[in-house]
Amino acid sequence: MSDTPIRPELPDCLSVNPRSPHYVKEIFEHDIGIRVNGKERFDVEEYCISEGWVKVAAGKAVDRRGQPLLMKIKGTVEAFYR
Helix, strand or coil, X not given: CXXXXXXXXXXXXXXXXXXXXXXXXXXXXXXXXXXXXCEEECCEEEEECCCCEEEEEEEEEECCXXXXXXXXXXXXXXXXXX
C-alpha cells in the first residue's frame, strides 16, 4: 500500500484569507502553485479560474483593518499541486 495522502480537488475560486467564503482549510495542508499566463506566481492572495483573474498584494499598503490592498491581474489561471 502506498501512503500518498488524498488531496482534495482544487476549487474554481480560492482565497488565503480565513474570513473569505472561498477559504478552504484542507487545501492549505498541501503545497499548491498558481500559474498566470504561463508564469508561476508566489504572491497570490485569491484566484478564480473560470473568470480568469488573481489578486495579489499591491505593495506594502494595508487597509484600516490591517489587510493588504489587493490588485487584480487578468489572464489564464492554472492551479496545481506541487
